[in-house]
Amino acid sequence: MINPHPDAAAVAEALLRFPACLIATHVNPEGDAIGSMLALALALEEHGVQVTCYDRDGVPENNRFLPTADRVVTALPAALPPCIVIVDADRLERADLTPEQFPDAQLFVRVDHHVSREPDLGPALVSTRAAATGELVFALLPSLGATLTPEIATCLQTALMVDTGRFSYTNTTPDTLHIAAELLAAGADVPAIVDNIWGSMPYAALRLQGAALSALQHSADGRVAWAVLRHADFLAAEATPEDTEGIIDLVRVTRGAEVALLFSEKRGTVRVSLRSAGHVDVAALARRFGGGGHVKAAGITFDGPLDYAIADVLRAVDEALTTS
Amino acid sequence: MINPHPDAAAVAEALLRFPACLIATHVNPEGDAIGSMLALALALEEHGVQVTCYDRDGVPENNRFLPTADRVVTALPAALPPCIVIVDADRLERADLTPEQFPDAQLFVRVDHHVSREPDLGPALVSTRAAATGELVFALLPSLGATLTPEIATCLQTALMVDTGRFSYTNTTPDTLHIAAELLAAGADVPAIVDNIWGSMPYAALRLQGAALSALQHSADGRVAWAVLRHADFLAAEATPEDTEGIIDLVRVTRGAEVALLFSEKRGTVRVSLRSAGHVDVAALARRFGGGGHVKAAGITFDGPLDYAIADVLRAVDEALTTS
Numbered sequence: 234m235i236n237p238h239p240d241a242a243a244v245a246e247a248l249l250r251f252p253a254c255l256i257a258t259h260v261n262p263e264g265d266a267i268g269s270m271l272a273l274a275l276a277l278e279e280h281g282v283q284v285t286c287y288d289r290d291g292v293p294e295n296n297r298f299l300p301t302a303d304r305v306v307t308a309l310p311a312a313l314p315p316c317i318v319i320v321d322a323d324r325l326e327r328a329d330l331t332p333e334q335f336p337d338a339q340l341f342v343r344v345d346h347h348v349s350r351e352p353d354l355g356p357a358l359v360s361t362r363a364a365a366t367g368e369l370v371f372a373l374l375p376s377l378g379a380t381l382t383p384e385i386a387t388c389l390q391t392a393l394m395v396d397t398g399r400f401s402y403t404n405t406t407p408d409t410l411h412i413a414a415e416l417l418a419a420g421a422d423v424p425a426i427v428d429n430i431w432g433s434m435p436y437a438a439l440r441l442q443g444a445a446l447s448a449l450q451h452s453a454d455g456r457v458a459w460a461v462l463r464h465a466d467f468l469a470a471e472a473t474p475e476d477t478e479g480i481i482d483l484v485r486v487t488r489g490a491e492v493a494l495l496f497s498e499k500r501g502t503v504r505v506s507l508r509s510a511g512h513v514d515v516a517a518l519a520r521r522f523g524g525g526g527h528v529k530a531a532g533i534t535f536d537g538p539l540d541y542a543i544a545d546v547l548r549a550v551d552e553a554l555t556t557s
Numbered sequence: 558m559i560n561p562h563p564d565a566a567a568v569a570e571a572l573l574r575f576p577a578c579l580i581a582t583h584v585n586p587e588g589d590a591i592g593s594m595l596a597l598a599l600a601l602e603e604h605g606v607q608v609t610c611y612d613r614d615g616v617p618e619n620n621r622f623l624p625t626a627d628r629v630v631t632a633l634p635a636a637l638p639p640c641i642v643i644v645d646a647d648r649l650e651r652a653d654l655t656p657e658q659f660p661d662a663q664l665f666v667r668v669d670h671h672v673s674r675e676p677d678l679g680p681a682l683v684s685t686r687a688a689a690t691g692e693l694v695f696a697l698l699p700s701l702g703a704t705l706t707p708e709i710a711t712c713l714q715t716a717l718m719v720d721t722g723r724f725s726y727t728n729t730t731p732d733t734l735h736i737a738a739e740l741l742a743a744g745a746d747v748p749a750i751v752d753n754i755w756g757s758m759p760y761a762a763l764r765l766q767g768a769a770l771s772a773l774q775h776s777a778d779g780r781v782a783w784a785v786l787r788h789a790d791f792l793a794a795e796a797t798p799e800d801t802e803g804i805i806d807l808v809r810v811t812r813g814a815e816v817a818l819l820f821s822e823k824r825g826t827v828r829v830s831l832r833s834a835g836h837v838d839v840a841a842l843a844r845r846f847g848g849g850g851h852v853k854a855a856g857i858t859f860d861g862p863l864d865y866a867i868a869d870v871l872r873a874v875d876e877a878l879t880t881s
Contacts, residue, residue: 399723400737401751410738413724414731427725428834433812436775436782443770446763447794458760470771488757 238372244358245376247340253283253314254342259322260289260329264395264430266321267296267305269366272388273320273344275301276370276379285310289329298429299391300384315339321366323349344369364404367392371412383420390421395430438478440470445480445495451487456511457550458487461543462497474499481506492550496543503535503542513553521549562696568682569700571664577607577638578666583646584613584653587802588719588754590645591620591629593690596712597644597668599625600694600703609634613653617799622753623715624708639663645690647673668693688728691716695736707744714745719754722806727853762802764794769804769819775811780835781874782811786821787863798823805830816874820867827859827866837877845873 248254256274258266266288274284286305296302309330317338319325323345325332332341332354341354346363353359358369367389374381393413397405400413417423434442445460452458462477470476477497485493491511497504505522507515508530515531522545524533535542572578580598582590590612598608610629620626633654641662643649647669649656656665656678665678670687677683682693691713698705717737721729724737741747758766769784776782786801794800801821809817815835821828829846831839832854839855846869848857859866 394725399725401718401723401747401755403748405741405747407738407742410734410741414734414738417729417734418731423725423729424727427722431725432810432834434810435812436773436779439770439807439811440773443767443773446767447771449760449764449767451760455760483763486756486758487763488759 237375238358238360238369240356240358241372241376244342244344244356245373245378247356248277248316248318248342249280249282249377251282251314251316251340253285254316254318255285255287255310255314255335256318256320257287257325257328257330258320259327262288262290262293262296262321264296265365265367265392267292267299267302268388268390268392268395269320269344269370270305271299271301272367272370272385272392273318273373274304275382275385275388276374276377279379280377283314285314287328295429296391298425299388309334313337316342318342318344320344320370321346323347324351324354344373362406364402364406364409365392365396367396368409368412371416381415381419383422386416386419386421387426390416390423391426391430394423394426399427399431435476437470437472438476441466441472441476442480442483444470445477446483449484449487451490452547452551455489456491456554457494457547458484458490458492459494459496459543459547460484461539462495463539464498467498474504477504477506481508484508485510491554494546494550496539496546498539503537503539505533505535505542505546507531507533507546507550513550518546518549518553522546561699562682562684562693564680564682565696565700568666568668568680569697569702571680572601572640572642572666573604573606573701575606575638575640575664577609578640578642579609579611579634579638579659580642580644581611581649581652581654582644583651585799586612586614586617586620586645588620589689589691589716591616591623591626592712592714592716592719593644593668593694594629595623595625596691596694596709596716597642597697598628599706599709599712600698600701603703604701607638609638611652614799617802618759619753619757620715622749623712633658637661640666642666642668644668644694645670647671648675648678668697686730688726688730688733689716689720691720692733692736695740705739705743707746710740710743710745711750714740714747715750715754718747718750723755728851759800761794761796762800765790765796765800766804766807768794769801770807773808773811775814776875779811779813780815780878781818781871782808782814782816783818783820783867783871784808785863785867786819788822791822798828801828801830805832808832809834815878818870818874820863820870822863823858827861827863829857829859829866829870831855831857831870831874837874842870842873842877846870 343357444466481495485508493508495506509515519531522533667681768790805819809832817832819830833839843855846857
C-alpha cells in the first residue's frame, strides 16, 4: 500500500559495500534529522557496518530519549570512514561540513526530502513529496534487509511526527499515515515521543502561560489580541523569561485576531512579540520601533515603561490595520 | 490491511431496512460524537434514508465547520422515525433520552467504542479497541454500500483526530492510522479540522484556560497536578462549561505529573476530569465516586460543594498512587 521508491535498492546496495560510514545531519537538528540519522545507523549496524553519527550541534534535549541518541558526536573522528552519508539536508554544507574534509571518501550518499539545486555527489534517495526524511529511511529498510525493530520504529515515528506536526500539516500524505501505522505496529514508543516532544512542560511555564491568557485582551472589533506579563506574574509563577517561549502562539490562536501581541517585562526591558494572521506586515511595524523579524512574526525590545510600550505599539497596530 | 468488524454487515443490513432514522449522540458532544453522527447520516442518505440528527446540547462551535453540521437538532421531532441509533455512547440515557420516549420504535442500534455493562436494545457495532467511534462508522461504510465522499472523510477524520489527540494518545492503533490514511486519500479536509479544532479558540475559552493554568497546583512530590475552575472564573472569562474542553490536557502536560485533574463548577454540579500518565487506573478511581471512563481518562460528576469534591478526590488519588 506504501509506494516503493525506485532508488532505494541502488542506494542500499551502495551503502552496504563499505564496512564503515559516517552519517551527518544539518546544524540545529530536530526530530526528523536526529531520528532519521539514528534509524539509518541502527539499520546499517544490523549488517555489522561501523557507523559514526555526527551533528555539529548535538542532540537537542527533547530528542535525547531516542534510542542510541547518546552516540551522536559533535566533532569529526580522527579516522574518517570511506562512506559519507548526509541525511535530511541537500548537501554537506548544511551540516557545516565540506566534501574537501573527506579527501579519502569513496562514496557520498544523500537521503533527504528537501529541494536541491546542485547535483548530488553520489547515489541519492530523495523525494520532495516525502513529509519527512524518515519516510525515505523507512523505504530503504527492505533493500537494506534490515529488521524494523522497536528502536528503529521509535526513531522514524519521531521523524514523521515532528515534521508533520503530529500528522496535522499539509505535507502529510496517505503514505505518511500508512508508514506511521507500520511503525506503530513495529513497536514505536509513541507515548515517549509525545511526552518528550510535546507532553511535558515545567510547572512554572504552565502557570506563566496561565497568567498571560487569563488576562488576554482584545480590541473592540476583535482584530487585535494581546497579553501582558508583568514582573509580578513572573514572581507569582516562579517563572523565568525563558518560560515565555510559545506563549505568543497561544495568543495567536484567539479566534478572529489578525494581529497577536505579547508584552513581557524581561530583565528590566519590555519585550514585544508580534504575530500576523492577516495582511499586516509585523516586521515593518516592528522596524518603526527598532525591532525586526518576518512578515508574520516579529519582535521589539523597549527600554521605556511597560504601559508606554503597550500604548505605542497598539496605536501603531491600529494604524496598520486601517491602512492594510 | 484494516481489520473488518464481524458485526458490520448485520448492523448495516438492519439500518437499511428502514426509510427513516434518528441518530442521537451523547450530551456535551465533541468531535467523535458529532463527526461519527454526521458521517453515518451522510452514508445512510446515499441510500435515500431520511435522517434526523439529534443532540441535546447541539454542535459545539469548533465542530460547526463539519459538513451538514447545521442540520443537528436539539429537540426531538414531532414525528419519530422507526429506527433509533445511538452513536459514541453505550445507551440512550447518555443522550439524555430514554427508550420509553420511542414507544413505536422498531429498531434500536448502537455504534460505539465505550465499555457498557447493560445489554444493548438491538444490533450493535461496538469495539472498545477502536480509538474513536469514527473507526466503527468507517467499518460500516462498505456494508452500507456507501461511497467515502470528501464530506464523510472530513467528519470521520475529525472523529479520529479528536479522540486520539492527533494520533498521540495510546488508544491510537495501526488500524487507526491506516483508516486515517484512507480518509486523507478520500479528501478529508485536515487543514480545516486542525484550524477549527486546535488553531482557533474563542477569546472566552482562552481566558478560561488561563484562569485554570494560572492557579495550577501540584502535590509536594509533583506526582499530582490539578486545576480548579470556580463559578467566578467562568464569569470573569465570560466562558461557558463548553469552554473547559481541552483544559485537562494542558494540566496533564505538567512535567512529572502522573495524575492530572481538572475540577470545574458546571451548571450547579462539580465536574472532575482525570487523566493518568502512569500506572493509576483513573476509571477505577472515578467509579468509586459514581463516575467512569477509561484507564487513562475518566470523569466524575458531584453534587456536593467544590471544596469537598477536591478534598475527597485528591485523597483517593493519593491512596491510588501509594498502592499502585
